[in-house]
């Protein structure tokens with residue numbers, strides 16, 4: 001099987017790109033795939049702390065590109081999974097330390113030995129974005145059910161398409177089912193209708209996410225976590241499994257029963 | 264039940280409002296019509312119309328309207344009088 005290179009992007013910052021990369025990368029590795037995560041957010045390194053490997057960094061992605069080290073030297077192996085690696089971003093460099101052509105080469109090289117190369121894209125639509133999407137054959141656009149995030153997602157989808165990256169999937173993150181029931185939030189159907197790209201999954205708003213980043217252990221390690229289940233489903237769908245979107249709302253059935261009793 | 268009544272009397276749900284606003288915003292974004300371009304378009308339409316009729320320039324409006332599966336350009340203009348013969352283009 002030829003590997004897949006996936007960029008996780010959004011336009012707007014803080015919508016859950018890094019969280020998504022960490023969780024679907026870990027979930028795919030748990031399924032046995034060889035996975036490498038690339039932090040393409042140069043200057044604002046983050047993925048390492050979310051993955052809990054921040055104190056093992058020696059080299060970074062810019063070092064590979066500039067030839068200061070061999071590729072393997074900059075790859076940090078995950079604490080739990082031996083088939084999961086991270087290439088950290090450079091913290092003290094600018095985004096123009098790399099160019100799209102170099103990122104493309106790096107991706108191609110990584111695809112020789114990995115099943116999945118997953119890039120964590122910076123916010124914005126400038127140089128950092130162009131670098132992050134250059135080597136990708138698939139894009140995952142993350143949005144939240146909020147007007148500003150959706151508008152930026154739409155803009156990014158347009159830019160991806162004009163860069164001929166047309167294999168695009170959507171993740172709706174931070175879905176608040178309580179607000180949705182009150183009618184005070186756009187529904188997943190509304191959002192998919194607006195953006196008209198296929199839906200890969202819906203991740204609920206959950207305090208577990210913060211707890212997991214505090215610990216530096218991705219949620220998908222945590223059985224019974226609602227958001228973790230959603231990320232696991234997303235990873236399975238990427239792998240071609242056919243899992244209904246409704247099962248992303250892990251609390252759905254229990255919630256219905258509770259509401260029935262209390263109404 | 265009480266909730267349902269409460270909801271009925273409340274303002275329109277903000278989720279619906281957001282959805283409708285986004286339909287309009289995204290359509291404008293995608294067509295990439297900036298206010299400047301819109302103004303230029305309006306002036307050009309005005310120019311063409313004025314060759315055929317005497318119109319109230321102040322009354323003119325040009326808007327894009329989003330239907331379920333179409334986008335329409337809707338223009339409203341008050342006509343004072345239609346000329347018997349069109350005026351020449353660039354006098």
Ligand SMILES: Nc1ncnc2c1ncn2[C@@H]1O[C@H](COP(=O)(O)OP(=O)(O)O)[C@@H](O)[C@H]1O
Pocket residue numbers: 010012013014015016017018019020173174175203204205206207209210213227
């Ligand atoms: N489903 C979620 N529920 C609650 N908090 C979330 C969720 N997803 C992300 N967050 C929080 O939102 C913040 C931004 O997430 P992050 O993944 O860093 O976004 P980005 O990489 O797009 O800037 C973090 O504090 C993270 O813990």
Ligand SMILES: [Mg+2]
Pocket residue numbers: 017018041046120121
């Ligand atoms: Mg990030």
